[in-house]
Amino acid sequence: MSYSIPDTVTTKGPFQPMRFEATVEECIVTHGEIPKDLAGGIYRTGPCWKRPTKQGTAPLLAMDGMVQGLVFDNGRADFRNRWVRTPKYVLEDKYARGMFDYSDGGFGDYRDYGYGEVVRTPENAHTPQGTSSINIFPFAGELVVSGELGGPPQIIDPITLETKGIVPWAPALSKGPHEVVCFGDGTFCAHPKWDEDTGILYGWSYSDTAPYVSMKYVHPDGTVESRDLWDAPYNTVAHDIWLTPEWVVMPFQPFIIDLQRNSKGYAVFGWEPELPITIALIPRHNLQGEIRWIQTDLPAQYVMHTMTANVKGDQLILDAPIFNKPPFPMEQDFNEGDQAALFFSNAASYLGRWTVNLTTGDTKAERLSELPSEICKVDQRFYGKRHRYGFQIGGQPKKHGMRMDSLIRNDVDKVTEQVYQIRGEGELAAVLEASFAPRTTDAPEGDGYIIVPVSWWNERRGEFQIFDTDDITAGPICKIELPFHMGWTPHGHWMDFRQKTIQPSRGTSALTI
DSSP, rough: OOOOOSSSSSSSGGGGGOSSSSEEHHHHEEOOOOOOOOOOEEEEEEEEOOOOOTTTTOOGGGGGEEEEEEEETEEEEEEEEEEEEHHHHHHHHTTTTTOOBBBBBSOOSTTTOOOBBBOOOTTTTTTTOOOOOEEEEEETTTEEEEEEESSSEEEEEETTOEEEEEOTTTGGSSSSOOOOOOOOOOOOSSSOOEOOOOEEEEEEOOOHHHHHHHHEEEEESSSSEEEEEETTSSOOOOOEEEEOOOOOEEOOOOOEOGGGGGGTOOSSSOTTTTTTTEEEESSSOOTTTEEEEEEEOOSSBBBOOOOOEEEEEEEEEEEEESSSSSSSOTTTTTTTOOOOOOOOOOEEEEEEEEEEETTTEEEOOOOOEEEEEEEEEGGGGGGTSSSOOOEEEEEEEETTEEEEEEEEEHHHHHHEEEEEEOTTOOOOOOOOOOEEESSSOOOTOOOOOEEEEEEEGGTTTEEEEEETTGGGGGSSSEEEEEEEOOOOOEEEEEEOOOEHHHOOTSOOOOOOO
16 A cells, blocks of 8 residues: 655654665765774664554554664674564554554544554454564674563564564563563563673563563573562653662652553653652662662652763762653643654753662752753663763753754763764754764773764765764764665664673683673
């Protein structure tokens, strides 16, 4: 069947769909040169409109996932993008039409997300509705792509971007807000963290009914440790965590998910600022051990993405961009029939700090920067270890939100920042989340390259800019161009292809993997 691209905020501007699969070998370098010591890939995923839903609409989170990969080797870069062939994608490809009708797919306004309940038919009765469009990350030598809700993660080949199938540990996952429709129909979070030394992946599933969170520690051999958090205070959107040497630090914030809200005429997401921010300190090394729950007196705030976590004495220091309210349109600010711009047009965040006194449980919040910023990354080799550096995309205040136009390098020890503006005033582009690649596998924390995808959607071209972390203010050392519009992607990670030597314990030999 043939369709017109719908005239909606989810398909306009930077969200214009990239509906084709492409392979670009030996990408053109328009400035500088690719560092020859880079060997690996930067991978990203995002929702891409392929066809209307069964209702004829285009909710962003009901769109199929599309993975992008830029792979480096000896000064060369190759680009690919491929659809994530989830069970939903395969079903709709078979019938050549949308097969799902969503409880939040027919409002025709800001409430349409595509995360609600679906009407089950004989054709889709046993097909998960998930799209694997939120994040992609390396695990156990492969890539895992996750949609957070609606279905299990998929495995992606790091070279061909072929979908290899559902992760083999899917049967150990817990259900999300939706009822399970087949064996292995669990969910997995968007922002797990991992230990580069042990390979353990620290993740979770979350739901709008108790137990609101189920922790999942996934080992490289596929073994999954699980624990339902029956003491969790409420149905928070458990989108991200911090990781310290001892704990998974999970914030319960008053941004909530409740599928029953759809039946009352509301979006699945809600903002209930009267709920207290509660911080869970979940043991990393003994999942069944005691969890410490800290009910804070922090003001109503929202951390969508975490940055650095450090423990100094009895102080737990949690750094992240902090919003005064979530950057999602909700009934407090919008009316029935309103279309709403997405994400950072709705609210601004600023790098801030939550400090928790581990002795008394007292907490405080402070702002560390006057520059709006978000979508932060760190050197992922140091997840769960001490972090000094973070990298963000930021810019300028703009009406109710912020204009994302710059790369930022933060030093959280000195509370300083370097800034480089990527797009100028009046230029139309989406400066997307960066990824860090170390200079060598044993380089010090934060020493290497920052790779920034830029979608110059008005000019119908894509670009990757590479910065040296020694001084990002010097500008990119390399620009790689794609001869077409690059679709919007919220998240991704670097996967290193270089060998890593693990330093031996006393009495053992070094191991190269």
